[in-house]
Amino acid sequence: MSLRRVNRAVLYLVLCVFAAGYLMPVYVALITSLKPNSEVDLARMWQLPTRIDLSSWGQAFERLSPGLATSLELAIPATIIVAIIGACNGYALSKWRFPGSRTLFQWLLFGMFIPYQSVLIPLLKVMDSIGLYNSVPGLVLVHVIYGLPIATLIFRNFYVGIPDDLLEAGRIDGNGYWGLFRSIILPLSVPAFVVIGIWEFTQVWNEFLFAATLTTPPHQPVMVALQNLSGSQIVQWNVQMAGAIMAALPTLIVYIFLGKYFVRGLLAGSVKG
Amino acid sequence: MAMQPAEMTITQPRRARKPWTWERVYPILTLLPSIIAIAVFVYGFIVWTGVVSFTKWNTLVPDLSWNGFANYRAIFQDFRFQSDLRNLLFFTVLFVLVSMIIGLFLAVLVDQKIRLEGLFRSLFIFPMAIAFIVTGVVWQWLLNPSTGVNLILKALGLTHLPKWYVDITIVPSIPWGHIKFGLPLALLAVIIAAVWQMSGFAMALYLSGLRAIPDDLKEAAAVDGANAWTTFWRVILPQLNAVTVTVVIMLIHISMKTFDLIYAMTGPGAAFVTDMPSMDMFQTTFQGNHYAQGAAISIIMLLLLAIFIVPYLTYSLRGEKP
Known part of the structure; x- marks a missing residue:
């Protein structure tokens, strides 16, 4: 009995140590972002600020606000469009199988595992020639297309579970085909929409490679703006930390409130789950 | 498990009865836009990139004349690309192993019917919701040799402080091609940041695997008098084999695409100690204008990934009921 209690105590101790380790970067980022410039010092990284100073948040917001706006204009439409197409695809692939539908599904799925570098040169050329280079609609289109495989996967696997x-x-x-979709499938699809909504929003918000390749300064999404902020030599690191938290906040808030659905998206992305 | 013919006839009896209706066309019509989009933007573009990799397009002006395997020969003899392959190997092995072990360990701890389970689980997974760029920006400061973690190590009495990502040492440094083969110590810093971000993913997968093992199996083994350690190795772990395959493949997949984290945290590093094929491709193509060589690098990346992903997809979907 007492051995069991010791075991439990050790178990909780280990869990707390790991939890502290995972939170450590958040702690450092947060306290640094709240420090006035005078207290930002390499040797005193771990010290709490003597007073809370929000000036670095102001500076970071000034630098990141265009990027934050772009990312919202990008992530919201991309997420909505990909979810709708994904639902239709999932319905067709799960409830209306046809010869070769499984092979087709497999070919679609491979699209989410490719390194995007291997499509980047043609993508850049095509976007440029259809006038969508360096534009939010262009990035929306790219994210919708490369988001199709995971959206289709999530809806298909969800619909397989509907008797x-x-x-x-x-x-x-x-x-008929569309009547069944509207009256039976769609009303049951809310959880799948939440899962793909959260997953896709997070993916698009956090994405960097397409954003860095397909946009130039005034139209850059937030992650590129953050990277520019931290790459700049003249920016103090309290401002960088404030910027990092600011850029992470939208997806983090979504995670805090709807974490269960985020994890479902996470597991679904590994195909077998 | 192959498709069961019997089940096929149960789930698809309609087709045999009805020769042709709109309902047979709708699913294909529904999928058509996506099929075209993926056919063009994934497969078409890959072929296009493949073609570019065999051309002389190594300046800003496209030159699509045939160059044979010259670009592939060039990159494989390149100091930078050789460094990339070495870095990718060591990064992948260590990142996958450490994330897997920590993920499994945490999953087992969380599975002990603990209090506040949801809170602990959320804490271990939350870095997954954060962008690699954010992780890179923050860890760049934490592992900056003159501050962050080193301040703590110093306070603990360490005199030989690690130089983290500015270290150019390669262990064991065996001459190999143009480069020294071994683990570049600078990569450890990137691995730490990557493990912080991704180990929660391994934990989530293992936890779902553990939850799928019936409780009575776990309890039966415990009652049998086997101690916890033996139970774990003999009973629990073999049940998790399929999950382990998934964890390994998914982590390899993430590792091979690693780009943002390196970009934000270290860049290619001195003597390319933290460079990756992804970074090499990006800079060779868009900063160096060596499009054909960049294309060749990306084709190698694609092939390396396909070695793992194609069998995995085939295996994952094959077991499904039709």
Whole structure:
């Protein structure tokens, strides 16, 4: 009995040590971002600020606000469009199988595992020639296309779990292909929409390679802006830390409130789950 | 497990009865835009990149005349690309192993019917919701040799402080091609940051695997008098084999694409000690205007990934019921 209690104590101790380790970068970023310039000193990184100073947040916001706006204009439409197309695809692939549908699905899925470097040169040329280089609609299009495989995967796997009997019942009521989708499948799809919504928003918000390749300064999403901020030699690191937190905050807030669905997206992305 | 013919006839009886209806066309029509988009933007572009990699397009002006394997020969003899392959090997092995071990360890701890389980789980996974760029910016300061973690090590009495990502030492430094083969110590800093970010992913996968093992199996082994350690190795771990395959493949996949983290945290590093093929491709193509060589690097990246991903996808989807 007492051995068991010791074991439990050790278990919680280890868990707390790891939790502290995972939180450590957040702690450092937060206290540094709240320090006035005079207290930003390499030797005193771990010291709490003597007074809370929000000037670095102001400076970071000034530098990042265009990027934050661009990222919102980018992530929200991309997420909505990809979710809608993903739902339709998932429905077709799970409830209306046709010869070769599984092979097709596999070919679609491979699209999410490629290194995007291997499509970057043609992508740049095509976006340029159709006038979408350096524009938010261009980035939306790119994120929608490369987001299709995971969206299709999540909806397909979700719809596989909906019993075919339900569709048969709907069919007796006189519903066709789209009728069944609207009256039976869509009302049950809310959890899948939440999962893909959170996952895709996070992915698009955090993405860097396409953003860095396909945009130039005034139209750059927040992660490129943050990278420019931290790469600049003249910017103090309290400002960099404030910028880092600011750029991470939207996805972090989504995670804090809807973490369960985020993890589902995470597991779904590994195909087997 | 192959498709069961019997099940196919159960799930698809309609097709046999109805020769042709709109309903048979709708699914294909629904999928058509996506099929075209993926066919063009994934497969078409890969072929296009492949073609570029065999041309002389190594200036700003496209020159699509045939160059044979010259670009591939050039990159494989290049000091930078050789360094990339070495770095990718060591980074992948260490990153995957450490993330896996920490992920499994944390999953087992969280699975002990603990209090505040949700809180601990969330804490271990939250870095996954953060961008690699953010991670890079913050860890660049934490592992800056003159501050951060080193201040703590110094306070603990360490005199030989690690130089983290500015270290150019390669261990064991065996001459190999143009480069020294071994682990560049600078990579350890990047690995630490990457493990911080991704080990929660391994934990989440292992936890879902552990939850799928029936409790009575775990308890039966415990009652049998086997101590916890033996139970774990003999009973629990073999049940997690499939999960381990998934964890390893997914982490390899992430590792091979590593770009943002390096970009924000270290860049290619002195003598390319923290360079990666992804970074090399990006700079060779868009800063150096060596499009054909950049294309060749990306094709090598694609092939390396395909070696792991294609069998995995085939294996994952094959076991499914039709």
